[in-house]
Structures are given as structure tokens and as C-alpha cells.
Amino acid sequence: MTAFGIASRFCPNPAGEISDRKTLPKTLPRRGNPDEVHAMGLKLHVAVVCLSLFLAGESSAGDWPNRAVKVVAPVGPGGYTDVMARVTTDRLARMFGKPFVVENRAGAGGLIGTEYVTRSAPDGYTLWFGGGAQFTSAPLIKKLPYDPVTGLAPISMFVMNGLGLVVPPTLPVKNLSEFVAYAKARPGKINYGISGTGQSTHLAAALWASREKLDLVMVPYPTVPASMLGVMTGEVQMYFGNMVDLVEQVRSKKVRLLAVSSSKRLALFPDTPTFVEEQRDFTFTSWVGYFTPTGTPAGIIDKLSKAVSDVCREQEVIDLITGMGAECIGSSPGELAAAIQADLPLAKAAVDAAGLSGK
Missing domain, CATH: 3.40.190.10 (Periplasmic binding protein-like II)
Incomplete structure (x- = not known):
């Protein structure tokens, strides 16, 4: 756990712990009373530690990145997810001045790479890039050794397809x-x-x-x-x-x-209708995006989210993604979290239809 994460967990207001006069005794402990002396010393010690951890967390977010960042794609090389990961990492490396390296950890339907990231240090140097199925349908199909929703913090949805x-x-x-x-x-x-x-x-x-x-x-x-x-x-x-x-x-x-199955026609194939236009009540999309181990400092998440959004505004990237029949999104962390929750009912219906529930 990062310093910021420890401070947030054990010190709800680490900076305020010593700045608020209400938290300090109005008088010194009575002479000769070891319990009061110990209690005051312990409180001051905790306050100092909490403030130190808080400041360390802020510093780590400000200094990040000061070395290479690993981007884990839970798929093999050459596929859609892998290609999208490399489109972003090349540009993130230029933005931050440090390497962003894609590491393919395929296997077990994405479980191997995803579990690896959930168990990684939440310091901003190990990221996850993959699809929404890992958060919606995968937990419904089989029991996972981790919880992707609580184990990974959203950064930004990159592409919807x-x-x-x-x-x-x-x-x-x-x-x-x-x-x-x-x-x-x-x-x-x-x-x-x-x-x-x-x-x-x-x-x-x-x-x-x-x-x-x-x-x-x-x-x-x-x-x-x-x-x-x-x-x-x-x-x-x-x-x-x-x-x-x-x-x-x-x-x-x-x-x-x-x-x-998208909600609107694709610019690439404007003559092809959507299912809804064909009087079929059916919309089904997939997406890929960035996540990080839960506990990563908010400052790092904010930096990354803004950077991914900036990548999505580059005309070269827009043309590339549109030419592949997809749409560049560049969402906020909150929007990505909301998208996962919105996808859950459809995922449940699809898993049931496929006869995979509880397997």
C-alpha cells in the first residue's frame, strides 16, 4: 500500500490531525501520571506519522512518473486490445517523458493478467489495459480469485467498439x-x-x-x-x-x-443500419480502457485520465480509431465506473442466454 493509501485508511484527515486544535490536549499531562504521558505521546506520534504519510503520498503523485510504467494487457500480442494499448503507450511515453511498456499476460480468458495487476503495488507503475467483460460477464461465469471491481480503480475508457x-x-x-x-x-x-x-x-x-x-x-x-x-x-x-x-x-x-450493434451508424459504413433501426431492440458494445490497482494516489489517476483524454483529442488518433470502426472516448474515472455499472444488467442477460451462469 502506498503512503497515501495508508494515510487515507488510518488517518481520515492526516493533515488536519495536527492542525486542528481540538485534537490536542488543552493542558499538559499531570506530572507523575505515566498513562496520560503515554497517551499524549502516542497521539502526537500518530499525528506526525499520518502527516508524513499524507505528504509522501502527495509528493509521489507530483513526482510520478520517474521511471518506466508497465501496462499489462491480459491478451496475446497482435489483437485489438493489444493494438489499442500500443496506440496509447507510444503517446503517453511522449507526454510524460518516460517509457510506457506493454506487457502481454494472456491466459484463462484474461484472468492471469488481471489478477497480476490486482496484486501489484498501487504506485502508478503497473497499469491494466483491457475490456469491460472482465468487470461484468467474467465474474458471472466463474468464481474469480479476485474482485476486479474492488481490486482495480478506473482511469479512463479509451475506445468503444x-x-x-x-x-x-x-x-x-x-x-x-x-x-x-x-x-x-x-x-x-x-x-x-x-x-x-x-x-x-x-x-x-x-x-x-x-x-x-x-x-x-x-x-x-x-x-x-x-x-x-x-x-x-x-x-x-x-x-x-x-x-x-x-x-x-x-x-x-x-x-x-x-x-x-452500436447506438448509431458507423461513419465507416454509413449505409449499414443499426439493429434498432431494423426494428430489433438490441444494442451491444464493448470497450477497452485503463485501470490501476486500487489504492493508487488520486493525483496519479487524475494525471493519467487527463493524458488519455488528450490522446483521444489527437486528430491522428481519431482518424485511426474511426478507420477501424470504433469511437475514441477518453472518459473520466467516474464515467468509466458508471459505464461498468450500466453494463451489468445486459451482461447478466447475455451470460444467462449463453448458458454460462455459475460455471
């Missing part, structure tokens, strides 16, 4: 309504691909199929590229994918994009 429903270009459907009719006429014969159990591609597809009362067959793939190959070859007839993973295949017409 809608999902797209794609089908093989040879499938005889041109829009969402036609696909629903096609699938309902063939119960148990339409396959849909997922790229990881419990991931957004799985949860979105299961929830939507449940709401539409479609009898579909799930086909699991180990990776996003494998899932994309499955839909391009017609091995599966439907795939819900993050838009950043679909852009090139949609542009090259290797898959057909029927609708997007």
Missing part, C-alpha cells in the same frame, strides 16, 4: 429481417461462430438469438481469424464480431455486414 453481424456473401439474405426469416425456417441448421467462450462474440450472438427465438448451433473457434475464415467459407452462416476485426473483410466483400 460496436459489434457487427456478418454472413457469408453467398447466403441468400440482404438484411437482418431476411436473415431472421431464413434462420426461423431452418431451426437447428444455422451455425454461428464464436471466438472464445464467454467473449463478446459469444455473448452478443447468444443474447440476440435468444431475443429473436432462433434455434442456432454454436461453433467455437480458438481465435478471431479462425472464426472469420469459418464465415467466409460458409462453414458458419453467422458471426458477431468486433467491428475493428471486420473492417477489412467487409470492405473486400469477403463477408456481408447486415447490421451494427
